[in-house]
Amino acid sequence: MPLRFVNMIKLTIDHIPVEVQEGITVMEAAATLGISIPSMCFHPGFSNHPSCMVCIVKDTARDNFVPSCALPVSEGMNILTGTEEVRKARKEALELLLSDHIGDCEAPCRLSCPAFMDIPLMNRLIATGDFHQALHIVREEIALPLILGYICPAPCEKACKRKPIDAAVSICLLKRATAQYQDRADSIVPDLIKGNGKRVAIVGTGPAGLSAAFWLLRTGHACVLFDQHEKAGGALRYSISEERLPKEMLDAEINTIRDMGAEFHLNIPINKDFFQHEILSGFDAVILATGNLTSTLADAFGIQPDSTGSFINKRDFTTSLAGVFACGNIIREQKMAVHSVAQGKMAAMQVGVYLGTSVGKMEQDESDNAANMQADREARNRNPVSMTGHLFEQEWAEYMKDSIPDPRLEPMGGILEGFTREEAMHEAKRCLHCDCRKPVSCKLRLYAGEYGANRKRYAGSERKRLTRSINHEQVVYETEKCIRCGLCVEITEKHGEMIGLTFAGRGFDVHIAVPFNETVREALTVTAWECVEACPTGALAYKTKEERDK
Secondary structure: OOOOOOOEEEEEEOOEEEEEEOOOEHHHHHHOOOOOOOOOOOOOOOOOOOOOOOOEEEEOOOOEEEEOOOOEOOOOOEEEOOOHHHHHHHHHHHHHHHHOOOOOOOOHHHHHOOOOOOHHHHHHHHHOOOHHHHHHHHOOOOOOHHHHHHHOOOHHHHHOOOOOOOOOOOHHHHHHHHHHOOOOOOOOOOOOOOOOOOEEEEEOOOHHHHHHHHHHHHOOOEEEEEOOOOOOOOHHHHOOOOOOOOHHHHHHHHHHHHHOOOEEEOOOOOOHHHHHHHHOOOOOEEEEOOOOOHHHHHHHHOOOOOOOOOOOOOOOOEOOOOOEEEOHHHOOOOOOHHHHHHHHHHHHHHHHHHHOOOOHHHHHOOOOOHHHHHHHHHHHHHOOOOOOOOOOHHHHHHHHOOOOOOOOOOOOOOOOOOOOHHHHHHHHOOOOOOOOOOOOOOHHHHHHHHHOOOOOOOOOOOOOOOOOEOOOOOEEEOHHHOOOOOHHHHHHHHOOOOOOOEEEOOHHHOEEEOHHHOOHHHHOOOOHHHHHHHOOOOOEEEOOOOOOOO
């Protein structure tokens, strides 16, 4: 056989000369240098027909932008992949995609929760009877689900998409139910990380102090809580009536924290002398959660105001004293205890940063700064990548496909007693599943966040109407989330699906559809999971399999 010579191409990528085989793409050439270029419509093994333009780079030798996933290398190219000009072009491409994308990255209920609790996932777990895992999900953000299940004013329910259809899902009572109904003895006291040798004092045993203790104890810190009252609980005990919060439930939550290893030193006057000689000298860090003492911080603790007159940095909860942090009403009076509970967790995270330990999601990356994490979360809450806004009446039926038609359930035993286990499971099934089914793998969400894309920049005056196809046993198809990359069409063709998927319509109206008016069930008989894995957005997603950022 005659020898076959491979022609090599010389080019420059990000100022690095490289020689690669003729016929490969610019994206593949960049990969040989370890340079990763983002793309949504590219998938290994399939045709590269650029539709998203997120992979755009600049060839300065020809002074033009090119799609790196489809363009073969050529001699003398001078490619730039990460300049500000290139990033701006990618951002605009993402904004164009977002202008036509209909869906919620996060459910409105979660966005409205001060603790950013994953309410939809909690609902789905309760609906299947998995109260143990549901409690685990709640406690990723909320340390006191039993208490808040009684007293939280439920801003999440005001935002529930089911509210205009008939009535909001009873989220607050469902949260309480996760702490009430457990099949496992280890459910109430969570798993604890081995002690790290650090001791933290918490002054105040209200919602902020208890929450901070919960997170510190879970991650191996020894905690001692001090309070001037005879019993722990702070405002939860002394400002809330028995009719709203039964004290036995408050005590049960406090006992859980005690069972986790917390020490409670009660009926102790907290004055400046005691603070400086007993607390500051005996602990590695301190959290002040004493309630409304802002005007007496200097007298009670020796804390001095900064140049703006503030005693506490509201961003990272620090004070003028090294290792002393503050949270809850001591910063600003909170109308909802859930705010204080959320602040307690963030203060605990900041203590972890200060001590070089880890708290909560800090376990994944101890180099992260808790204050930056809080700022990122607030930004995400204020401006998620995609939001549908209010539902149009003609969309109600589409959302109800994932739910049951029954009206909001009121507990037979009354609000104070709450749901029975069976009632909770039934009410949880009313959730519309309006959160994204692919919160981790959706590339549109990932890249839009990375490039700071503005979903409103190219949005029209009125959005499309959302539709859902849920007749398939394994997947859900939401047309309005599709970017028309055509990968699913190629996959069904490659595997010889009898019906498969195809492009339908013309121009701006082109979309992915099932031929011959058949259903997705008939279209995806052997390729459903492969199509879901290849889909760059949540247009094709698993029906029951959860995808979580953990």
